[in-house]
Amino acid sequence: MKHPQQNDNTASELMACHECDALQRIPALPPGRVARCRSCGHVLLRNPKGGLDRPLALYTAALILLVLANAFPFLTLDISGREEITTLFGASVGLYRAGMGELAVVVLITSILGPALLIISCLYVLLSVRFNKPLPAVRPALSWVSYLEPWGMLDVFMLGVLVSFVKLAGMATIHIGPSLYAFVALILVGAAATANFEPHILWQRLGIPGKTHHAG
Amino acid sequence: MRARDAGMTGCHTCGLLQRVPASGHAHCPRCLSPVHMRTPNSINMTWALLISAMAMYLPANIFPVMAVTSLGNTQSDTIMSGVIYFLTHGDWPLALIIFVASVLVPLLKMLALTYLLLSVQRKSPVRKRQRTKLYRVTELVGRWSMVDIFVVALMVALVQVGNLATIEPGIGAIAFASVVILTMIAAMRFDSRLIWDQ
Numbered sequence: 001m002k003h004p005q006q007n008d009n010t011a012s013e014l015m016a017c018h019e020c021d022a023l024q025r026i027p028a029l030p031p032g033r034v035a036r037c038r039s040c041g042h043v044l045l046r047n048p049k050g051g052l053d054r055p056l057a058l059y060t061a062a063l064i065l066l067v068l069a070n071a072f073p074f075l076t077l078d079i080s081g082r083e084e085i086t087t088l089f090g091a092s093v094g095l096y097r098a099g100m101g102e103l104a105v106v107v108l109i110t111s112i113l114g115p116a117l118l119i120i121s122c123l124y125v126l127l128s129v130r131f132n133k134p135l136p137a138v139r140p141a142l143s144w145v146s147y148l149e150p151w152g153m154l155d156v157f158m159l160g161v162l163v164s165f166v167k168l169a170g171m172a173t174i175h176i177g178p179s180l181y182a183f184v185a186l187i188l189v190g191a192a193a194t195a196n197f198e199p200h201i202l203w204q205r206l207g208i209p210g211k212t213h214h215a216g
Numbered sequence: 217m218r219a220r221d222a223g224m225t226g227c228h229t230c231g232l233l234q235r236v237p238a239s240g241h242a243h244c245p246r247c248l249s250p251v252h253m254r255t256p257n258s259i260n261m262t263w264a265l266l267i268s269a270m271a272m273y274l275p276a277n278i279f280p281v282m283a284v285t286s287l288g289n290t291q292s293d294t295i296m297s298g299v300i301y302f303l304t305h306g307d308w309p310l311a312l313i314i315f316v317a318s319v320l321v322p323l324l325k326m327l328a329l330t331y332l333l334l335s336v337q338r339k340s341p342v343r344k345r346q347r348t349k350l351y352r353v354t355e356l357v358g359r360w361s362m363v364d365i366f367v368v369a370l371m372v373a374l375v376q377v378g379n380l381a382t383i384e385p386g387i388g389a390i391a392f393a394s395v396v397i398l399t400m401i402a403a404m405r406f407d408s409r410l411i412w413d414q
Contacts, residue, residue, distance in 0.1 A: 160366025
């Protein structure tokens with residue numbers, strides 16, 4: 001049952017396409033290959049080249065960058081000598097103070113909590129599978145990942161930063177804080193990590209628990 | 217051959233192909249999440265969320281998303297006036313980005329979902345592949361509409377009380393965020409396999 005990292009190919013598997021329900025056998029994929037649905041073209045399975053080590057390294061880097069992106073000033077606004085410093089968290093706080101708690105929660109989830117949970121969940125599952133250590137709640141953590149993914153919006157947030165920049169440029173001077181650099185790096189590293197992370201391979205490795213499985 | 221014809225389905229969470237009882241519902245043995253032959257109430261739920269989003273679209277565009285008070289006079293910004301602001305300042309690339317992300321994408325997304333729902337309800341047998349692609353794009357681009365919400369959040373955070381100017385978020389921002397979130401959940405609830413069931 002144990003897979004000591006020797007086989008980089010995925011297992012051949014009968015699959016149903018998520019989007020069109022076509023039943024098809026996916027052959028064992030060598031590293032770097034992608035399997036697409038023959039009826040609708042949806043990507044069914046990827047086998048990223050870097051195995052589990054590359055996403056593990058990238059998500060570790062992402063976690064560090066996430067901490068850095070939250071630890072220092074993000075942007076500093078300079079209006080005729082008066083400085084206003086804001087952190088990433090400050091974007092949510094500002095909305096909350098202005099009486100828009102609902103919106104503050106949305107921004108908090110999409111800019112900090114969502115990405116943080118996603119990175120931590122991915123790392124947790126990768127560590128468990130990579131080192132054959134059955135950690136508690138690995139399955140729920142991996143299930144989480146697919147639900148969390150659309151709600152992490154760091155790239156969209158970055159576009160928002162650029163737009164605010166231009167909008168405020170006429171009103172004041174804006175200084176870029178160290179956290180903004182970490183944030184940009186986080187987006188790039190995060191994108192690379194996602195591209196190298198295939199949940200399906202992890203599910204294959206985790207397999208079906210025990211022989212006696214009960215619904216519920 | 218389709219999985220449904222074999223009495224099977226792929227788990228929505230982990231992909232495991234499995235036999236599903238006649239009820240159409242079970243629990244996945246691999247990831248333990250609920251498994252359905254088709255997303256329960258997919259069409260009704262998608263309609264409900266989509267109509268709610270449409271209802272919010274109007275206030276989202278009429279009410280200001282933020283108000284800038286500078287030297288005693290207040291100027292309110294709606295989504296559209298933000299686009300016009302960039303246009304009049306000669307910043308047409310930015311105007312275009314905001315127009316696409318905030319006006320065009322939500323509108324096209326709601327139209328696309330309406331078309332997909334109607335075509336599935338009319339049991340349309342044509343263009344299945346193209347409709348599946350349309351669905352995929354719809355699901356992917358929706359999140360970019362959030363950009364205006366982040367702009368409001370950043371501006372409010374940066375320009376604070378005590379300065380020459382203050383920026384307050386407007387009620388339109390909440391309506392707009394609801395449009396984005398509702399259409400995102402609507403797209404998630406739509407089961408694209410229904411397109412292929414005819």
